[in-house]
Amino acid sequence: MTVQPRWRVDGIAKVTGAAQFGADFMLERLAYGVPVLSTIAKGRVRRFDLHDARSVRGLIEIITPSNALRLPNQGIHPELKDAPRIAMLQDDGVYYSGQVIGLAVAESLEAAQEAASLVKAEYRSEDALCDFEAQVASARPPQSGGDAAAYARGDFAAALSRSDVEVQAMYSTPVQHHNPMEPHATIAHWEGDRLTLYEPSQWIVFVRTCIAVWFGVPEANIRVLGPFVGGGFGGKGALWSHSPLAVMASKMLQRPVKIALNRREVYTVTASRPRTQQKVLIGATKAGELLAIRNDVVLQASPQIELIEDSGTVSHHLYKCDANATSHRVAILDTSPTWVMRAPGEATGSYALESAVDEVAYRVGIDPLELRLRNYAEKDQTNEKPYSQKLLRDCYTLGAKRFGWEHRPHAPRSMRKGNQWIGWGMATATYPAYRAASSAVVRISPDGKAFVGSATHEIGTGTYTVLAQIAAEELGISIDQIDVRTGDTELPPAIYSGGSLTVATVGTAVQLAAQRVKQLVIQMAVDDPASPLHQSEPAQIKVSEGELILDRNGARERYADILGRQGGRTVEATAEAKPGQEIERYSTHSFGAVFAEVGVDPDLFTVRVRRFVGVYDVGRVINKKAGINQLTGGAVWGIGMALFEGAQMDPRYGRSVNMDLSEYHLPAHADIGEMDISVLDVPDLKFNPLGARGMGEMGITGAAAAVANAVFHATGIRIRDLPITIDKLIERSSNHSQ
Template identity: 40%
Template sequence: MPLAWYSPQPERQEIMNEAFFDKKEYKPLDRVDGRLKVTGAAKYSAEYPLPNMAFAVLVGSRIAKGTIKSIDSKAAERAPGVLAVISHLNAIKVPGYQPKGEHPSEPSTNGQPLRVFFDNKIVSNDQPIVAVVATSLEKAQFGASLVKIQYTKEQHKTDLEANAGDAKLAASAKKNPKSPTADYERGQKDAFESAPVKFEAEYVLPTEVHNPMELQSIIAHWEADNKLTVYDKVQGTKMTQKNFAKEWNIPEENVKCIATFVGGAFGNGLHNWPHETAAIIAAKQVKRPVKLVLTREQMFTMVGYRPRTWQKIQVGATKEGKLVAINHQSIGQTSSYEEFTESTLMQTRMMYASPSVSTRYRILPLNLATPIWMRGPGEATGAFALESAMDEVAHAIGMDPIDFRLANYTESDPDKNMPWSTKYMRECYEEGKKRIGWENRKLKPGEVRDGEWLVGYGMGTGTFGANRNSATVHAELDKEGNLVMHCAITDIGPGTGTAMVQIASNTTGIPTDKITFHLGNSEFPNAGLQGGSSTVNSVGPAVLAACNALKEQLITMAAAKGNSAFTSAKPDDLMFDKSELQLAGKSAKTTLADLFKQNNIEKIETTNESKPDENRNKYSMNAFSMHFAMVHVHPFTGQVRVKKIVCCADAGTIVSPKTAESQMIGGATGGIGMALTEDAVMDHRFGRYVTKDLGDYHVPVHADVPDIDVYFVNKPDLLADPVGSKGLGEIAIIGVAPAIANAVFNATGKRVRELPITPDKLI
């Protein structure tokens, strides 16, 4: 059924009307870099063959807190092929490492990242404290095994629950009362206490580790004393360039970061980590390029993780299913030296029409390495608690969970008190119900069986900001009709190059096989991080602007050569048709070859920046997801099988349908891991992970992943950006874990509030 606008302002209605008459729909396209990847031609960070390469291996601390008493490196230094053994005792001084003040590679606003080889202090287990550099990887590994270290141990703290009383308000919240981490109050403060139906529960999400296929790696090469090139696995080449320029006190233009291909990243590349600086120090000291690749075990301790988080929710409602109040508290862990925060409670503030909402976010410093944002950062964690609690309240009232959510549907953002730019969640509810077979669900748990298996249905919703940053694209069009574009943005797996090629082709009419998009190099025009579901929303408009600028040049060239039909033409009027340039609705045409020959040129080029506009101050802009799950649970063994997942997304324009579907499937797979398998278990006696490889830390494999049905509303949001995209990467996972948890409850009547849902919790 048609959706009503919320208080439509004239400019929004006009823009949205234009959106529904898009002249060319985006079609599925194979990945433009797919052949390079499957044939092995794609070069990743550790695969560049530089001459005279050396190899570094890191030695990590075996205690969680204390100081280094001594380092015996003599045997390692005498080992064959060893070039250097580097520690705080002999490492060159990094200009950006000041005894006081902040390290320049700063992901948050408070504290400072770990300064590798800076002093003898130990703040977490497996903290990198020695680098052995040798002429081969094997020789470096052998040398590292010979290093003997003695410590002075101190009492460490790694247990969140045992130390929850020490949790504190983040410094960012103290500085800014409007920060997402600040205490929040809306409506009546004690509304929960007087609610006719009251529900209260605690939820725990364990530590999760990113574990992408490609290990974190870097090749550091000092081409001169003040000129550095790094081949680095990062999610932002410009950020890395800026950070290392500050760290080494050299001009930004003297630092080059190359990350053409990235073998998966879920947030661990959003920060520059100690191992990168360790490699740069090593390269400086041995005066050779140095390659450093972390081991899988080091991926658990040196490059961030989703922090273990405790949450408590109180939900008050009427017996008819109207929300009265939601109180949501959260404690997440951080390191002892740096404050890491995330938006765990933001979805609670704005997802449902509750007149009273209270949120309290705290962080707990522990003797662990700093966490980092992991796919669906914060929101995925908070959604597990919120969406589980919504299901629990619906069950207590005796109401269908979807009906309960619809009874509290928001037609505007209650947090910001602003209209949504677009919101099509009702369509997601209806389509998801139909595709999962919601009519087969029973209100009473345990009522549906398939042979000896209990069958359950569940759903969970998610949202994430339709973020947009400035970005710049350089584009060149030659006389053969080949379009080449450059931008510094990276691609961690979603198919950024493919999406940009499709936007360019859609805008110009140039066939996709004649368009090339070069990325992943800091020498290319500026772009931000690939993170926060902002890439298509940011870089896409810059591609659009560059293509339109090229078309303007062509129109000017054609008009100057006496073709009067082109005199008043606009970029939207001009399209390529094979070798011809045509004007919409007119018989006027010319060939690109003739036009270039007449003007005596080989190519035209342009550089265009696209920035967010003032619309972002008038509307609340979010992408939305809804995930449905059907599970089978064995009543005697407690085994859970996810039999089907339906993912519905209101993500604006879907510019690359094939890779977008893969994004949703990947997010749902991560959600299965969150719900059923992933748990970084720590032995708190030693502050050391027990699960430190893929043999013990379980990620979903093919057998765990069922049929995943993906549905996109695919209605553009041209208020968010000129392409109409609202972002997809985060909402692909937000809401999946609670959907599965809710389905398990519907199958068994057993509510698991601490993930993962393992058989021992069900039998």
């Protein structure tokens, strides 16, 4: 397959406003819901005072636990074992600050907002556990058990005893919020016993399952639509309180109801990446051989769900090391749920591991890149399987060349430009390559145009374009002759759009369906006496520019002509792609090498990333323009993780005090220097027929560590508590402690 960089086929629809996102659908008699949020972290609501709220003009109803629709299933169900337990107004319990405890529904958004603000709740407060530091000592293994709780190979104590050098350090990352450009929104519309739900989701099939279970409705009676999603990063991969409450309100009031969360509401009604503490211990020889690696992780969790950000697992395979051990424990806090966020586990885990490896390099006096090359893993030691493809050496070599790493002096504070200290740091990037079962349908209509459909999602990554490219390549027609539809549960089912799954999984399903429908049309032509391809060998017929062409003599015929003689029928094929024997034979991962240059003001200790180079092995890249965009965005996120991002949590009340984009700091264009992102673009055909692995998660991995390592190289100061801020550098500047 040969594909080209393409502008997005949905680009015009997005910039002109024609693309409809979750809150954009306008329905007749649409009512507006605004949640009422708790102001305590734990306890019960004793009573509501609704007098002032009910006086608001345009108010339709205030829904509280006393009048909410009783649900037959409240979320604990075998089909929903991976879903967080969320507030659906079925009881008066308060489990964290900012939890939904009521819903004001009105004729206008303004009226609903006013009414919600006037609802007064009287609580019976209970002592809440909101201080992470205070709960670390009582952290326990997760209930899920398995490798997430503890993993070990080799004799760790013996390996450590043979080490010449030991590096032990604690690395921590803060709570982080997903902050997609589009806040969460839901429109629910019951018509009799049938529900249409407009939901910007990363997994509409799962949305349908959740609503069906909670409300006791057959899945066949529910249609979920989400043709465009304005970013998700994992946060839209589950359902949060506003979604079932919109469904409930619509059913109670017999009219469509929209709940569109504002940014502050998103911070508590939905979820966040958990805070982590990672105690890393590495033993190495003087020659830089890694003999033992251990990472003991404590992470924040909530009573709603014990999601495991398995930060330690990245160390299991990244370097050759015969003794490896990890553990994960959870500190249960009365705070909003934690959930998956871009590269869950790898984003935080690569920061700790790659920072510690950098520290080892300085302890043994070896260049950080050379140290990694000396410990290059040729196979995955967790399962002794070969990699389906691993071109990390090439990433190291090309990345170092593009960055100019050979000119790097080893000693910290040895590079200056003008009045700035300059630092160079690097790290390894990695993320597993996953596949799961997904389906797609491809149709060719009598006019020779094609339709591609799958209940996958366009979450801002360019899915419409990539699926159109795959179909166009297989069918031999122009991409502008292909109509792609996603975000509709009436289409063939697809897996969650996360974990870099979509291209590898749904893309393969589209490829298979397109191949099948192409063969159907070829067979029609071969069987048709009126076709110039009659009685030809199907294997000798190729497709190009909307025509079927016979190799041996150039005889050709258009799709439209072939189908026209068949009574103008549409030909279609559906295919399911799912993992095969490759998961038994190979370990499948993507890899990359990232390099960062920072400038640090020696007086003010301001840090700026001046250059960033990343080279990645992600298999075949279907659309290089979109792929580089994804990797660049992830790297920028990693830079923000290193220098800016983090929720400031109030340990008394368990809520973030920087709950908007004015105070929750994210990098702006002015914070980012030159970005040089490239891919090897070598197909991994052992992984799937496309040869493509996903890349959406990859860009963030390793990036924070590369920046942190560069800051150390510039200043001689090792900050192990992200983000690296001015105050931390000033505090540590007096002794240059590592």
